[in-house]
Amino acid sequence: MLAKRIIPCLDVKDGRVVKGVNFVDLKDAGDPVDNAIFYDREGADELVFLDITASYERRKTMLTVVERTAAEVFMPLTVGGGVRNTQDIRDLLNAGADKVSINTAAVGNPILVQQAAEQFGSQCIVVAIDARRARQPDSENPAWEVFIHGGRTPTGIDAVAWARTVETLGAGEILLTSMDCDGTQDGYDIELTRTVSRAVTIPVIASGGAGSLHHLYEAFAEGEADAVLAASIFHYRAYSIRDAKEYLRRNGISVRL
Amino acid sequence: MTIAIIDYGMGNLRSVQKAFEQIGCAAAIITTPQQVRDAPALVLPGVGAFGTCYRNLDRQGLIEPLCAALRRGTPFLGICLGMQILFTQSEEFGSTPGLDIITGTVKRFQFHHNPGTAGRIKIPHMGWNTVHLIKQHPCLNGIADGAWFYFVHSFYVSPEDATVVATTTEYGGCVFVSSIAKDNIFACQFHPEKSQTVGLALLKNFAAFAEHG
Numbered sequence: 001m002l003a004k005r006i007i008p009c010l011d012v013k014d015g016r017v018v019k020g021v022n023f024v025d026l027k028d029a030g031d032p033v034d035n036a037i038f039y040d041r042e043g044a045d046e047l048v049f050l051d052i053t054a055s056y057e058r059r060k061t062m063l064t065v066v067e068r069t070a071a072e073v074f075m076p077l078t079v080g081g082g083v084r085n086t087q088d089i090r091d092l093l094n095a096g097a098d099k100v101s102i103n104t105a106a107v108g109n110p111i112l113v114q115q116a117a118e119q120f121g122s123q124c125i126v127v128a129i130d131a132r133r134a135r136q137p138d139s140e141n142p143a144w145e146v147f148i149h150g151g152r153t154p155t156g157i158d159a160v161a162w163a164r165t166v167e168t169l170g171a172g173e174i175l176l177t178s179m180d181c182d183g184t185q186d187g188y189d190i191e192l193t194r195t196v197s198r199a200v201t202i203p204v205i206a207s208g209g210a211g212s213l214h215h216l217y218e219a220f221a222e223g224e225a226d227a228v229l230a231a232s233i234f235h236y237r238a239y240s241i242r243d244a245k246e247y248l249r250r251n252g253i254s255v256r257l
Numbered sequence: 258m259t260i261a262i263i264d265y266g267m268g269n270l271r272s273v274q275k276a277f278e279q280i281g282c283a284a285a286i287i288t289t290p291q292q293v294r295d296a297p298a299l300v301l302p303g304v305g306a307f308g309t310c311y312r313n314l315d316r317q318g319l320i321e322p323l324c325a326a327l328r329r330g331t332p333f334l335g336i337c338l339g340m341q342i343l344f345t346q347s348e349e350f351g352s353t354p355g356l357d358i359i360t361g362t363v364k365r366f367q368f369h370h371n372p373g374t375a376g377r378i379k380i381p382h383m384g385w386n387t388v389h390l391i392k393q394h395p396c397l398n399g400i401a402d403g404a405w406f407y408f409v410h411s412f413y414v415s416p417e418d419a420t421v422v423a424t425t426t427e428y429g430g431c432v433f434v435s436s437i438a439k440d441n442i443f444a445c446q447f448h449p450e451k452s453q454t455v456g457l458a459l460l461k462n463f464a465a466f467a468e469h470g
Contacts, residue, residue: 002428003385003405040453045385071275076407076451096271098451121268121305123381123409172381172409203379226379256385256405 003256004220005045005227006244007205008234010035012081013052015061033068039234040073042241045256047073048101048175048229051081052150063095070096080128080175089116093124101175103128104148107155107162110169117170126205127166128175131159131192144192151179159192160199167200174200175229177207185211185232193223205229213239213247220253258468259283261296263323265313267338268304276450280457282464293322298332298467301339302450307347307363307412310338311355320356327358327442332467334396334460335444337410340437343444344414359437361416368429378429381411386435388424388447394438395466396459397423404455406435406447413446 011018016030029035036047049069051062059082066079079092080101089100100120106113106127116125130151131144142158163174176196178189188209197204203226206219210230219225233239245255260277262270264286277284287296301323303310314320327333327343335343344355347363355363368378390402408426413433416422423443426435436445443463449456 001386002382002408005384070272071278074272074276074279074450074456075453076409093269094271096269096275098269098272122411123304123383173383198374198377201377201380203381203383224375224377227384 001254003045003254004225004248005205006216006241006255007046007048007078007227007229008039008044008241009048009050009207009229009231011050011052011231012062012065014058015053015065018052032065033072036069036073036077039241040075043245043257044075044241045227046076046078048078048080050101051079053082063091066092066095066097078126078175080126085112086116086119089120089125093120097124099124099126099173101126101128103130104150106166107146107148107157110165113166113169113171117172122170122172122202125171126173126175127171128177129159129162129166129196130177130179131189132179133189133192143195147179160195163196163200163204167202171202173203173205175205175207177229178209181209182207184209187211187215188219188223188225188228190218190223193219193225197224197226203227213244216244217248217251217253220248221251258297259285260298260300260464260467261285261287261292262300262302263293263319264288265303265310265317265319267310267313268302270302273300273302273336273450276457276460277464280461280464282461288317290318290322293319293326296326296331298334298463299323299326300334300336300463301342302336303338303342304409305338307338307341307349307355308353310342311353314342324356324358327356330441332463332470333442333444334463335442336448336450337446340444340446341412341414343437343442344416347412349412358442359414359416359421359439360418361414363412363414365412366429366431368431381409382428383409385452386426386428386447388426388435390424391422392420392438394423394443395470396438396443396462397436398462398465399458400455400462405452406445406449406456407451408435408447410446
């Protein structure tokens with residue numbers, strides 16, 4: 001049976017992990033490769049690097065990070081953040097990324113998703129959707145709105161409709177972040193996750209809000225997510241990946257242990 | 258011995274090469290018909306579309322030397338699309354011919370479910386799943402029944418000859434062939450280069466198989 005996936009996410013800025021594993025055993029807490037090796041040994045199912053480097057010129061650093069990681073860690077690696085065109089995607093894949101996540105560029109130029117899927121295959125094209133719950137959803141305003149530029153810019157686009165669109169364009173997976181829940185540690189937006197997961201046939205990764213193991217369980221059992229992304233609860237060693245998987249297994253969720 | 262990884266413009270060859278390096282095995286990326294002819298052992302990785310895979314191999318003039326090597330007994334490892342392309346044809350875009358080394362068809366997963374309801378089976382089949390051992394092969398030495406491997410695919414192979422089936426895997430109620438073995442050929446739907454320790458063990462088995470048979 002296919003296992004539900006647990007995916008730690010590392011924010012990387014100028015080649016260094018910003019919110020990394022808070023763990024004394026780590027040689028260099030700021031090195032993305034050391035963090036990746038740590039999570040590999042812990043039994044993470046995949047890994048996501050999110051490049052939050054502000055300047056485009058300094059993004060080349062990320063390629064070196066990806067190359068070094070791919071030489072050490074033999075698990076699927078997704079890289080996102082600032083991906084603008086098919087050349088950026090090609091560079092990341094050649095460096096050793098297995099999947100590339102596109103967000104703002106996909107909204108600005110939806111054909112990019114189609115071109116990328118045709119060129120590199122749907123399996124490596126992830127579309128990241130940052131969604132915020134509308135205060136007063138009605139026929140004019142969608143229940144969840146897509147935001148871009150790292151959550152700074154509203155688009156007026158309905159997140160559920162956008163998920164369907166990117167599936168049609170050839171995306172292989174959706175990384176769905178609730179901006180309302182992100183950083184709260186109060187749990188994922190279950191309703192958003194479930195609505196999107198039911199609207200598409202491609203896998204959906206729930207993101208934003210994980211603060212406890214029960215939250216991970218909810219994302220799978222109630223949100224019908226195929227995978228969960230989490231940062232803080234793993235980085236700060238509140239729980240290990242193994243703790244999470246044992247908890248999920250006890251509660252009837254299929255995981256790889 | 259240096260294992261030759263065929264580059265035909267599909268998929269991440271580097272990760273396969275790095276995985277072999279990790280287990281202390283030399284691996285080179287090759288592109289030409291002569292290199293295919295000379296290779297002591299071949300690996301055909303690949304992700305993407307079946308039709309493009311065939312066209313790219315054809316454009317590089319690799320189909321004849323590859324088929325000849327397969328028939329001659331050169332140890333061969335096919336990964337994902339590199340397994341599917343061995344088959345007679347794929348259902349992708351009507352019907353697309355393959356190398357026809359293994360008689361059979363490549364089919365798309367089909368799950369019937371109403372949109373908007375619970376329990377949808379997602380395509381691609383993406384993530385970690387278990388393999389059930391059907392027959393023994395040197396490439397599977399020490400791999401436990403029920404071992405976890407990483408998959409990402411929307412199509413699966415359906416061989417006519419059941420004796421080639423090495424492992425099966427279940428997804429969404431469909432039991433499909435997740436690896437095949439026939440003489441010098443071992444090919445798998447899953448990605449050993451992305452399957453952590455167990456994947457590296459399989460690659461090590463292939464390297465030993467290539468060296469000693």
